[in-house]
Amino acid sequence: MTSSLRRFAPLLALALLLVVPFLATDSYTRHLFIIAFIYAIVAANWNLSLGYCGVFNFGHLTFFGVGVYTAAIAAKTFGITPWLAIPLGGITAAGAAFLIAAPVARLKGIYVVLVTFAVSQLAMQLVLSQSQITGGGEGMVRIPFLQLGDYSFIRDFKFGYYYVALGLLVLSTLFLRFVVQSPFGKALLAVRDAQDYSTARGISVSRQRILVLVLSAIFTGIAGGFYAIYLRVASPEVFGFGTMSLVLSMVLLGGVGTLYGPIAAALALTFLTEALAGIQGFEEARFIVVAVVMVLILRLAPGGLVSLLDRLRPSRPAS
Template structure:
């Protein structure tokens, strides 16, 4: 009598976590979005609209990287905008005073911001809650005061003007209708987003989330709070610093306004409105808030109040932000399609 052979059971090599979009689907969606954005300058004719999109890309890089430390890491790092400002002044001083090549200074802005993030991590390694907020906020104020006090080098409250811009061989990037700067900003956003998504899907990213959700249990399983927190803040700093450097190259000036609460409030609103711990949510919210704000330019003092009302309504209806709204809408469409099939 022969033994019955059990049927083979297919085994998935890499299981997909519940609620996580498979790599292939995410890559397809990412490629489609990139193609649409790359074609926008061919559709949008005026220079000002391209300028708005460039600013959207800059804000999106800063906001999505803040989402890494704030949303995924659960670290209330209110010194994140100081890293952006460090990138601004690092690029400006290196190109204007030292004479460093602008492209090298662009990269150096990210490196210097990363070093600054590591330094600010040291005093908050063992802190929690409000104490992290106070230390990181104090760090941002310290950087701003250093910039103001060293006016002979940094220009103080007057800032720096005529900062050297980027170049592309003999191409005149100032008089090309902002085409070149548009694609450089888009490339920066693409590189930053790919890095962030790879990071959060990696073992390092899983460790960061584990510490956020249950710190005591994660530590008991052998995870290092010090190591993970330092990696998280350093990873969120590099492209933030590069975004600051690009901002200085694009605007061709550096001002202490980049350390102000106004910009910090805007970027934080993008993180929260888009939906924390999503990366894409902060990017989507950057488009929505920036374009919405420009569309209401004629409303004067009413503009920030209307924007704040929009954020409140969205957060009340969809606590998970714009990403939650999109998911709910897509789920409703999928249900209807199943019913009609």
């Protein structure tokens, strides 16, 4: 991929996504795009801590779940408008990230994985135990939907929801782009690649880890809030291993430490799994097929889809 094409590829992709609702007028296709956008936000922000800082945080879906239940409780129980409940999910997720980051900031390797995964399971058990607030195992249903004046977003075959989801994805991507290109982002790479050297240069590893976990939780929580308002359901399944493994697959398949890789992988995996589900005989085996495809791609290109595209670019002739 040439440098000029790489520069304009995101803008071209955005232009194509902007016209999708006019080409795909059925609500099912638009729904798939909306879900893919949500997963793309979660995967890309997880990649900020995992790929750019090297923090093996397996509790990232906790931030998503916190956003889901914050928006659901705020909108349904307290009557807060969904437009405010969605960003409120990001605020509470960032607060939860700070509480999680504090004890794991000085841990390394497998200990970070164990502690963060344990926290995610603890959050799920907390949701299940507080059934009078969260609905327990049955979750919360009939959460208020978005409205803008007299316009209801549950009409028009998800037309309005599509652009809200796409707008959140664009804002999240711009936010991540700003972070990774800032001096703070360069310090994250230093912590990831040469922790002892970065410490010797005066970079606080604990501070970087705490900040990156908090920053990665903001749009993850916002995506969770939108997820609850869009589907009008809050279920403890958002903390489950299935959701975590799916989003982690998007990070790995797209390319760890890349900005747009997880977004592309989220779109690809969402539509691939749904396409296989529509083929007779693949309803149960579709995830096996997806796993095989992932293994092949990671075997051929350990850096994910982004590195695979770089390999396919024509080589320059020798001068």
